[in-house]
Amino acid sequence: GKRMEDQLRFAVAYWHSFAWEGGDPFGGRTFDRPWYPQDSMEMARAKADVAFEMFALLGQPFFCFHDADVRPEGASFAESQRNLEEIVDYFGEKMEATGTKLLWGTANMFTHRRFMAGAATNPDPDVFAWSAATVKNCIDATKKLGGQNYVLWGGREGYETLLNTDLVRERQQAKRFLQMVVDYKHKIGFDGAILIEPKPQEPSKHQYDYDVNTVYSFLKEFGLEGEVKMNIEQGHAILAGHSFEHELAMAAAFGILGSIDMNRNDYQSGWDTDQFPNSVPEVALAYYEILKAGGFTTGGTNFDAKLRRQSLDPVDLIAGHVGAMDVCARGLKAAAAMLEDGGLEKARAERYAGWDAPKNRDMLENGTLESITERVLTEGIDPEPRSGRQERLENYINRFV
Ligand code: 3MF
Ligand code: MG
Ligand code: MG
Numbered sequence: 001g002k003r004m005e006d007q008l009r010f011a012v013a014y015w016h017s018f019a020w021e022g023g024d025p026f027g028g029r030t031f032d033r034p035w036y037p038q039d040s041m042e043m044a045r046a047k048a049d050v051a052f053e054m055f056a057l058l059g060q061p062f063f064c065f066h067d068a069d070v071r072p073e074g075a076s077f078a079e080s081q082r083n084l085e086e087i088v089d090y091f092g093e094k095m096e097a098t099g100t101k102l103l104w105g106t107a108n109m110f111t112h113r114r115f116m117a118g119a120a121t122n123p124d125p126d127v128f129a130w131s132a133a134t135v136k137n138c139i140d141a142t143k144k145l146g147g148q149n150y151v152l153w154g155g156r157e158g159y160e161t162l163l164n165t166d167l168v169r170e171r172q173q174a175k176r177f178l179q180m181v182v183d184y185k186h187k188i189g190f191d192g193a194i195l196i197e198p199k200p201q202e203p204s205k206h207q208y209d210y211d212v213n214t215v216y217s218f219l220k221e222f223g224l225e226g227e228v229k230m231n232i233e234q235g236h237a238i239l240a241g242h243s244f245e246h247e248l249a250m251a252a253a254f255g256i257l258g259s260i261d262m263n264r265n266d267y268q269s270g271w272d273t274d275q276f277p278n279s280v281p282e283v284a285l286a287y288y289e290i291l292k293a294g295g296f297t298t299g300g301t302n303f304d305a306k307l308r309r310q311s312l313d314p315v316d317l318i319a320g321h322v323g324a325m326d327v328c329a330r331g332l333k334a335a336a337a338m339l340e341d342g343g344l345e346k347a348r349a350e351r352y353a354g355w356d357a358p359k360n361r362d363m364l365e366n367g368t369l370e371s372i373t374e375r376v377l378t379e380g381i382d383p384e385p386r387s388g389r390q391e392r393l394e395n396y397i398n399r400f401v
Helices: 014-019 041-058 077-098 125-144 167-188 214-223 236-240 244-254 280-292 316-342 342-349 358-366 368-378 390-397
Strands: 010-015 061-064 099-104 149-153 193-197 228-233 259-261 301-303
Touching: 010 014, 010 041, 014 061, 014 368, 041 077, 041 316, 077 099, 077 125, 099 125, 125 149, 125 167, 149 167, 149 259, 149 368, 167 193, 167 214, 167 228, 167 358, 167 368, 193 358, 214 228, 214 244, 228 236, 228 244, 236 259, 244 280, 259 280, 280 390, 301 316, 316 342, 342 390, 358 368
Parallel strands: 010 061, 010 301, 061 099, 099 149, 149 193, 193 228, 228 259, 259 301
Antiparallel strands: none
């Protein structure tokens, strides 16, 4: 298979490290960085200088960004577009000079107040238009920088109350929007993957792209299941009441596992806390699913993680990323060793013993309730419960982490 080293595709999320200012719903900015606020192109360039210095220092190959993280908002759409083009040229030079690559680009269609009721699913057709034009510019920027994927997180694609919402109409808008994105990708020959990032319950009370299963049902309905894959985030999986590995395994089963947003939300999570990952056993289970699915092709591990707001020292950004890369490299190694050892797959195969027998295969393929009832009676089928060996397997995993 693939070499493990090829899976060390780590990315810094520009927004958390260089755009987020330490605010929360109860208080504003706590960080006092020389690169805030980003209200001019000079500031945007100064910030890029710091960012690329950090990328080089970390020695990791990738980064990810939203338009709004990297350029000041213009007074008009045209001005924002020019600002983005200018900073993209600047990024191009920096990437060339440092060897940093773009894992994916995306559009921020959730921060500005015009998006308060969504972007593609907004009731106002002018917001739909603005959003389509914004995504076009962001795909262009991503292609220009050689981005390997383009991500759509449905920021505020959802609703606060059903009482003022036309669900059917909004789904139709989402469908047309996604179709246009896919069409445009082909038209301009962008060969990266289009990825949807599912998330439940935040910031809208109900988010359309709730989890992998929900998004897959949209894709099937829209006929886009062969065109769009998933960017799966640890914290979003937890918020949906799943584990990270469950979401990864579901996406792998559907053939739509694309990339991951790695972070840490633990059992206290009531919202997306975006902490840096720090648990090797947890991360190992995630990479186990990823490696079983064949590993990343265009995707990678984006650290969608930020400092807690009391980490005033920007050097903590380095510490956070170094720790996260270390945890992920160790998790990946443990996952590869678990696969290599084969103990889990052997135990799994034993648990499903019997399905290879012709009569059981035939039952599954051609059986009816009547024919199976007949079998149960004539063969005197009377199953003894089978052991799942749960504790033994969980302890077995600890040998590798
Ligand atoms: C929100 C997120 C987003 C997405 C990003 C990618 C702001 O919880 O995870 O980060 O990762 O928008 O499109
Ligand atoms: Mg994310
Ligand atoms: Mg998130």
